[in-house]
Amino acid sequence: MQIRQQLRSFANKVSVTRKGKERLIVNKMTSEFNREQLESVLKRRFFFAPAFDIYGGISGLYDYGPPGCAVQANVVDTWRKHFVLEEDMLEVDTTMLTPYEVLKTSGHVDKFADWMCRDLKSGEIFRADHLVEEVLEARLKGDKQARGITENPEEEAEKKKKKKNRKKKVKEIKAIKLDDQTVSEYEMIVAKIDGYSGEELGEFMEKYNICNPATGDPLDKPQQFNLMFETHIGPSGQIKGFLRPETAQGQFLNFEKLLDFNNEKMPFASAAIGKSFRNEISPRSGLLRVREFLMAEIEHYVDPDDKSHPKFHTVKDMTLDFLPRDLQEKGQTEPVKMTIGEAVSKKIVDNQTLGYFLGRIYLFLMKIGISPKKFRFRQHMANEMAHYAQDCWDGELLTSYGWIECVGCADRSAYDLTVHSRKTGEKLCVRETLAEPKIVEEFDCEIEKKKFGPKFRRDAPKVEKWLLSRSQVELEELAQELSSNGKIVARIPDTTVEEVEIPADFVKIKKMKKTVHVREYIPNVIEPSFGIGRIIYCLYEHSFWTRPEDSARAVLSFPPLVAPTKVLLVPLSNNATLQSTVKDVKEQLKAAKIPFKVDDSSASIGKRYARNDELGTPFGITIDFDSVKDNSVTLRERDSTKQVRGSLKEIIKAINEITYDSKSWDEGVKNLTPFESQTE
Numbered sequence: 001m002q003i004r005q006q007l008r009s010f011a012n013k014v015s016v017t018r019k020g021k022e023r024l025i026v027n028k029m030t031s032e033f034n035r036e037q038l039e040s041v042l043k044r045r046f047f048f049a050p051a052f053d054i055y056g057g058i059s060g061l062y063d064y065g066p067p068g069c070a071v072q073a074n075v076v077d078t079w080r081k082h083f084v085l086e087e088d089m090l091e092v093d094t095t096m097l098t099p100y101e102v103l104k105t106s107g108h109v110d111k112f113a114d115w116m117c118r119d120l121k122s123g124e125i126f127r128a129d130h131l132v133e134e135v136l137e138a139r140l141k142g143d144k145q146a147r148g149i150t151e152n153p154e155e156e157a158e159k160k161k162k163k164k165n166r167k168k169k170v171k172e173i174k175a176i177k178l179d180d181q182t183v184s185e186y187e188m189i190v191a192k193i194d195g196y197s198g199e200e201l202g203e204f205m206e207k208y209n210i211c212n213p214a215t216g217d218p219l220d221k222p223q224q225f226n227l228m229f230e231t232h233i234g235p236s237g238q239i240k241g242f243l244r245p246e247t248a249q250g251q252f253l254n255f256e257k258l259l260d261f262n263n264e265k266m267p268f269a270s271a272a273i274g275k276s277f278r279n280e281i282s283p284r285s286g287l288l289r290v291r292e293f294l295m296a297e298i299e300h301y302v303d304p305d306d307k308s309h310p311k312f313h314t315v316k317d318m319t320l321d322f323l324p325r326d327l328q329e330k331g332q333t334e335p336v337k338m339t340i341g342e343a344v345s346k347k348i349v350d351n352q353t354l355g356y357f358l359g360r361i362y363l364f365l366m367k368i369g370i371s372p373k374k375f376r377f378r379q380h381m382a383n384e385m386a387h388y389a390q391d392c393w394d395g396e397l398l399t400s401y402g403w404i405e406c407v408g409c410a411d412r413s414a415y416d417l418t419v420h421s422r423k424t425g426e427k428l429c430v431r432e433t434l435a436e437p438k439i440v441e442e443f444d445c446e447i448e449k450k451k452f453g454p455k456f457r458r459d460a461p462k463v464e465k466w467l468l469s470r471s472q473v474e475l476e477e478l479a480q481e482l483s484s485n486g487k488i489v490a491r492i493p494d495t496t497v498e499e500v501e502i503p504a505d506f507v508k509i510k511k512m513k514k515t516v517h518v519r520e521y522i523p524n525v526i527e528p529s530f531g532i533g534r535i536i537y538c539l540y541e542h543s544f545w546t547r548p549e550d551s552a553r554a555v556l557s558f559p560p561l562v563a564p565t566k567v568l569l570v571p572l573s574n575n576a577t578l579q580s581t582v583k584d585v586k587e588q589l590k591a592a593k594i595p596f597k598v599d600d601s602s603a604s605i606g607k608r609y610a611r612n613d614e615l616g617t618p619f620g621i622t623i624d625f626d627s628v629k630d631n632s633v634t635l636r637e638r639d640s641t642k643q644v645r646g647s648l649k650e651i652i653k654a655i656n657e658i659t660y661d662s663k664s665w666d667e668g669v670k671n672l673t674p675f676e677s678q679t680e
């Protein structure tokens with residue numbers, strides 16, 4: 001929820017116990033998990049690599065290689081089917097280049113920023129909150145050491161092992177005892193680190209003497225740094241713009257066209273998948289904090305008076321891990337298990353539509369292979385959210401860097417449509433014909449049209465349009481302004497003057513009884529927002545393990561649905577007799593649209609399988625001399641290394657059912673013959 005976090009100057013402080021940001025210090029994974037080994041596999045097998053590598057790279061920019069691309073394509077495909085198709089969403093593809101005006105109106109130009117501070121000597125730049133956090137955590141750790149308090153020995157050993165390879169700002173931890181008061185102050189700051197203003201961070205830096213941790217040189221006061229990449233559109237350099245920091249604004253701006261496309265029916269949702277750009281001050285933790293990343297966002301438009309969801313019953317009995325704000329306020333970090341139905345009925349989750357999407361987000365993540373044990377929904381604290389947001393939950397995944405926000409799900413109220421409507425004068429609202437006409441008391445705006453031309457000249461149509469498109473709340477304010485000042489003074493978009501003065505005799509704004517046939521409202525927006533790259537990195541961690549009998553043999557246990565290649569085809573040997581069968585099997589796999597790779601190298605079958613376990617290939621088909629005789633092949637399952645034998649037709653059927661119909665291995669191969677093999 002970047003925009004909500006960045007717009008928190010509206011809601012200054014966060015009293016959150018500890019948001020799961022990347023933690024360079026605490027590795028909460030099981031002791032078997034070895035991040036260096038995973039990273040080495042991902043690098044060696046070219047899942048991804050630093051962009052512009054041979055030029056030295058630029059931090060926060062990465063290229064995906066063939067397996068990384070295939071995983072991404074499969075995750076995006078699953079997302080599209082799970083949300084866009086199953087939920088009848090309207091997908092749009094909007095431009096990444098966004099004019100200044102749009103992002104000024106949305107609040108990004110003023111508020112989409114983090115705090116940075118500069119080393120006065122070397123010019124090195126630090127992200128202020130990360131720096132304060134890391135320095136204080138290091139001092140707290142030094143204090144524990146000085147007091148002889150040891151942490152979990154397993155974790156300690158793991159950390160020592162990794163310490164050497166880690167590039168950290170805080171290089172050394174000195175065992176220095178702090179007084180109790182300082183310890184509790186440090187702990188409180190670290191716990192609430194997400195919510196401090198630049199001024200407060202500056203005060204901590206001064207009070208606790210926080211300098212460049214590597215050199216001890218002094219740092220400048222924190223300055224706000226806008227995270228958007230600025231550019232100019234067109235050769236004149238006159239049109240200022242930005243690379244978009246989220247896809248959401250492009251969707252809001254198309255609201256009217258989408259509503260029309262949907263035959264004016266509500267509720268409905270738009271969706272977009274596309275790159276977003278954020279000039280992060282200190283990109284780190286691999287794919288988790290980068291400067292260019294793929295987002296998949298949904299904007300679900302709903303009646304503010306009725307946030308029920310027709311399919312809520314399909315998720316209401318799902319039990320999930322929730323970390324609500326009241327628990328966080330009490331310092332609790334353990335989530336509670338609850339059904340979505342209970343969370344909504346107790347108003348822990350604000351409404352059914354939000355609850356419905358929490359359920360759908362969870363199901364999507366499980367489908368692509370995220371571990372249910374490393375997932376939780378954490379609610380934003382009341383003052384962590386933007387002032388307009390009604391409720392907001394982050395889908396967080398546990399990684400070796402700690403709990404990481406991978407999906408945000410917020411009720412953004414009517415904020416975005418309202419600000420864009422105000423700015424452009426376009427009504428971004430829903431008009432619903434009422435079953436029965438209603439008598440209502442409403443503000444009405446009558447204008448003396450003939451007076452507008454002579455006074456406002458070219459601006460006249462814009463002033464008229466602006467007045468006639470005001471909402472009820474705005475009309476009430478304008479009526480008060482007219483009665484107290486005798487005129488309206490307003491900034492009206494695209495007029496030739498900065499402020500327009502409308503005299504009292506040009507316009508009458510009065511409350512009157514009216515019979516209305518139409519109800520007009522600005523919809524609220526429920527927004528699930530996915531960072532695809534972050535999710536994929538978590539999937540890599542959650543899928544990674546090594547064979548107990550040989551820790552050098554790494555496996556990526558992707559579900560077949562998202563695995564880059566589904567089948568490894570291995571001829572038993574290079575004997576020419578097998579060639580025509582191999583060709584035949586290839587053709588049949590192609591016809592069945594099953595992505596496969598052939599490994600006909602001279603390496604042993606076991607080695608060939610092991611190489612592909614690292615790529616997460618879920619199935620192996622072995623072609624041997626019996627295959628030539630009777631067209632039977634063996635099928636090997638990556639995780640269990642179990643094998644079965646059957647005709648190629650039966651094997652293809654089993655692969656398809658396991659991959660695309662979510663059948664388990666046992667179910668998929670129940671009619672095939674178990675096969676004992678010495679190949680592993």
Ligand SMILES: Nc1ncnc2c1ncn2[C@@H]1O[C@H](COP(=O)(O)OP(=O)(O)OP(=O)(O)O)[C@@H](O)[C@H]1O
Binds near residue numbers: 001003293529
């Ligand atoms: N720098 C980034 N690199 C990779 N993914 C990101 C980055 N920033 C945001 N995302 C992804 O986009 C999703 C939606 O963006 P949102 O604005 O909610 O994030 P955010 O709250 O700014 O994240 P953070 O607090 O970690 O910076 C996040 O849940 C995350 O998955």
